[in-house]
Amino acid sequence: MNELPALVSVRDLVRHFDVSPPWIVRRLNREPRRMLRAVDGMSFDIPAGRTLALVGESGCGKSTAARCVAGLLAPTAGEVRYRGADMRAIAQGRTRLRHEVQMIFQDPYGSLNPRLRVGPTIADPMKAHAVARGRGEIADRVARLLVEVGLSPADAWKFPHEFSGGQRQRIAIARALSSAPAFLICDEPTSALDVSVQAQILNLMRDLQASHGLTYLFISHNLAVVDHMADEVAVMYLGRIVEIAARDTLFAAPAHPYTRLLLRASPSAAEIGKRYDAAAGEVPDPVAPPPGCAFHPRCARATALCREVRPTLRRLEGRLVACHHAGKV
Numbered sequence: 001m002n003e004l005p006a007l008v009s010v011r012d013l014v015r016h017f018d019v020s021p022p023w024i025v026r027r028l029n030r031e032p033r034r035m036l037r038a039v040d041g042m043s044f045d046i047p048a049g050r051t052l053a054l055v056g057e058s059g060c061g062k063s064t065a066a067r068c069v070a071g072l073l074a075p076t077a078g079e080v081r082y083r084g085a086d087m088r089a090i091a092q093g094r095t096r097l098r099h100e101v102q103m104i105f106q107d108p109y110g111s112l113n114p115r116l117r118v119g120p121t122i123a124d125p126m127k128a129h130a131v132a133r134g135r136g137e138i139a140d141r142v143a144r145l146l147v148e149v150g151l152s153p154a155d156a157w158k159f160p161h162e163f164s165g166g167q168r169q170r171i172a173i174a175r176a177l178s179s180a181p182a183f184l185i186c187d188e189p190t191s192a193l194d195v196s197v198q199a200q201i202l203n204l205m206r207d208l209q210a211s212h213g214l215t216y217l218f219i220s221h222n223l224a225v226v227d228h229m230a231d232e233v234a235v236m237y238l239g240r241i242v243e244i245a246a247r248d249t250l251f252a253a254p255a256h257p258y259t260r261l262l263l264r265a266s267p268s269a270a271e272i273g274k275r276y277d278a279a280a281g282e283v284p285d286p287v288a289p290p291p292g293c294a295f296h297p298r299c300a301r302a303t304a305l306c307r308e309v310r311p312t313l314r315r316l317e318g319r320l321v322a323c324h325h326a327g328k329v
Contacts, residue, residue: 005046007215008069008183012078015061015068019287028163036287040066040239041078043313051209051216053230053247055223055262057095057283058259061239062219066187069217070103082183083292099129099179105200106166106188112160118171119156122146122298127181145174149204168198170204175238177208187219202228223266235259238286257299293324301325 018064020026020033041170046052054062066196067073069080071091082101090097102125105111109215112121126132132141136208143153149170155251167189169189176184186205189197208214219225226233233250235243235258243256254260284290284297293311296302305324316327 006045006304007048007083008046008217008271009081010045010078011039011081011082012042012070013039013042013068013075013080014077015064016076029284033226034287036203037239037289038286039075039287040286042234042239043078043318044234044241044244046183046215046217048215049209049213050231050304053218053220054234054236055220055226057262058221058234059081059283059286060223060236061286062236063187065144066103066185066219067219070101070185072103085254086265099125099131100182101185102176102181102183103185104172104176104189104215107192107283108165108172108286109160109192111172112168112175114160116159117156118146118158118160121160121171122175122178123192125175125204129179129254131180142174145177146207148177149174150200152255160215165193168200169193169201173204174202177212182213183215183217184306185217187217189218190225191220191222198225205229223262225284238284238289240294240322241313241320242295242323243319243321244313245321249318253317255316255326256323257301258295261298273279293322 004257015038017036017038018033021031021037026033028052044052049270052147054065064073068075069087071080071087072089079299083097085095085097087101089095090101119142120122122145123138126138142156144153145154151167160171161173168197189205190201193201206229209216209224216229218226218229233245233247234241234257237258238292243250243254250259251263254263284294290297291292293299293302298304299306309324311322311324313322
């Protein structure tokens with residue numbers, strides 16, 4: 001595990017959503033409130049200049065966690081700190097750190113205002129955070145950012161509908177960089193793009209990280225993308241982190257059964273022609289998760305201990321893993 005000082009620190013983060021029927025329905029049917037446990041207690045650190053990838057199946061709570069880390073959602077419990085400051089205070093503009101935290105969203109078609117030209121789209125964060133002043137300075141900075149993300153300064157006069165999906169994501173990246181951030185939360189930034197374009201965007205993000213000294217929280221369900229981008233990987237299942245390890249360690253020797261399931265399900269040339277045995281069962285309902293280890297209904301090694309006691313993250317051979325039987329023969 002990385003022992004560098006943390007730029008971003010998340011501790012016991014919880015985010016629940018009330019998905020109860022209307023009050024009168026609950027009253028008539030004598031039903032209690034129903035709480036969806038999207039994020040159910042997760043902790044991690046991200047050192048400056050590094051990339052932590054948060055991976056897991058769709059619906060495991062990755063995007064909710066990303067929005068809590070960005071300060072867009074208030075945690076039900078726990079805390080997120082950036083440079084020691086509470087992220088909610090940063091998001092509400094109560095500190096001078098707001099410009100340092102930005103987000104790149106999944107959908108390049110929905111994240112840009114279709115009625116706003118590219119130039120003003122990129123310039124607005126500069127004006128909001130006083131990163132640049134005066135029309136000349138702002139125009140010069142917009143032009144430099146467009147070139148830096150692989151576009152032309154002349155593109156500042158165009159509208160989003162005049163670009164492809166990959167080009168729109170480049171614009172979104174330029175907008176995120178316009179406030180001179182240090183920390184970017186990337187929520188599946190390439191999943192809506194063609195495979196041929198994904199590699200270009202990922203390489204661009206790596207180059208920008210090196211040149212700007214950026215820190216990334218990278219959300220993805222694609223392990224090939226994670227292998228390309230991450231320094232460390234946190235595996236999430238049903239709102240909880242079940243394993244955190246350096247990228248090479250996790251891919252070479254996964255310790256949690258769920259991590260092994262994800263790696264087996266990820267396509268690779270070495271696995272062509274081999275039989276794939278999917279895990280039994282379905283992902284449990286996050287409104288009523290099973291007691292003990294949330295993965296135990298699908299795990300072949302589950303015991304009575306797994307069904308009764310929730311495992312906590314513990315150190316094991318250079319990683320953190322939440323499994324009672326990890327490391328045992």
